[in-house]
Amino acid sequence: MSNSASDVKYIVVGVDGTGSGSWRKADGSNSHIFQFVRDFRFGTMGIDRKFFDGPSDSVSGRESEAILQRALDFIMHRLSVLFPQIRNGNIHALDMYDVNSCMQASEQTSMGYMNGYSYTSSYVTRLPVRVTPQMLSKQPFNHSQVRIVLAGHSRGGLVVTTLARMLSPVAQVYFMGLYDSVDRQPCLDGAVVENTRYVFHARRHPDVHSRGFFSNTSTQYKSEYHEERFFYTSHGGIGGSYVTNRSDMTFFGDDSCIVKPDTITITDGMGNPMTIDNVNPLTKKFHKPIDEICIEGSDEADKFIREGARRFGLPIN
Template sequence: MRIYCCIDGTDNADPSGNAVQRACVMLEGTQSMTNGHVKRIASLGFDRHKYFPGTQDSVTGRSSAQIVEQALNWILANYGSSPNPDRKLFLGGFSRGGAAMIVIAHRLQQRRIPVQEMYLFDAVDRSFWMDDDQTNSIPGNVTMAFHALRDPLSGSRVSFGNCGLYGTGANVLPATFMTTHGGVGGWPNGEAMVKPGVGPEDYMYMARLGPVIGAAAAASDRRRHNIHESGEPWPSNITPAQERAGMRRAWDWMFGKAFSTLGAAYSS
């Protein structure tokens, strides 16, 4: 029996509940769980699966603690509370949901429960309640963790960082993609997040305020057609077209890794 549990990122929720979207389509520029990559993995033919929406606490991620307990309880109820060779466990997570799943993997290690594979999409630890010792690395009970990451050159969510980059032995395989943080997880920002940059006339004025401010203003002007994520002081280096292309590549990479293990009939 193959069991899959996943947790989405902050403010990302499936409006249709826990029903698996088997006919997944890419709705460009639309936040729909037909895009959400952790949910799409569930369509690869698991015997049991459960999707948990991400925390709604965008600043602290406080409710992630409750989601961890809910997800862990579901796993123990469906897998069992001790190792079971007849059952294979798979975990998935995006953003803070990825960090939460790493915490769960550590909790499962305490019970000596193995995890066949983890599918992580740009996992970030942005919650005060999470122990860095349990989010920085993938525990040894995980056979392999595949981790799709935004490329640092994308300029997306530069303050977020990442977690789950290291493992025990060689049980982590990372790959970077030139897209936004949301794009990696299947939640594109789209055209709506393109905002006018600082204009040339503003740059000339701001340049007089000093080289640092002037250089930042010039960089913003060069990126006036790029995605400007909420809460970030400057636009990213990613256009909506680049975001969509990188999002697709991230999914294709993860789909290939999961499919090689699961081998279910699926149309990407």
């Protein structure tokens, strides 16, 4: 098999954030993940490149595992098409049991009652499968043959981080672009990015005070190179969708990028009205309204991921 650069194949998968099926515009103009997959200059959308909307359940993200399985099936199918010899080989990725911690934590003892006596029986469950140097050294594919590219926003970042781990017996992911990856899913562990060569992670800056009730995942890196930066925009803004108008707010919306009144009136302990400064601290710092700051931060986050991809030779606009 030739190893020239022109012979390298790409498989590209992007997984968007929670609820993207409802908030993403038809043209994808408010989704950095959709645009990343669309703008990748190789092959055909839906064949060599695949975009997945994120889970619709904002509380548990329970569809994450189904999306993960579909993404894995897509990659394995493409590998079998590009390299027909693997159809008759013994090449298998990790399965859902290997990466689902809820399955691993299944009950290990059972209680019974027989002939007037109670008893307890135990059985052994498999331990979670870990990525080992031996596993990685036996991968049948290398980057001169195929380059797998993954991108994910929010819970989509958790999905692609787990997906890279599932591919450990098969091939190393060449590049991963993470747009403010978060966990918030009880059974998948995405704390460590592994089996990935290059990682770029754009995160929301804590000073924006966006989605303060959940933290990031995919923040430990076992990779040849990783780069992580913080941007002054909301969690949604990192992924390309942010709210800057109060009228667009939903019940669970994020108002961190909405301009608020310069002052507010409160009542002191004696019942007297007091007027206090309400200007956003970032507005004071950058001398711009917060909505402009968020828009610029969103654009800069996407630029950061794309420039990282181009730096390591990926054909993306």
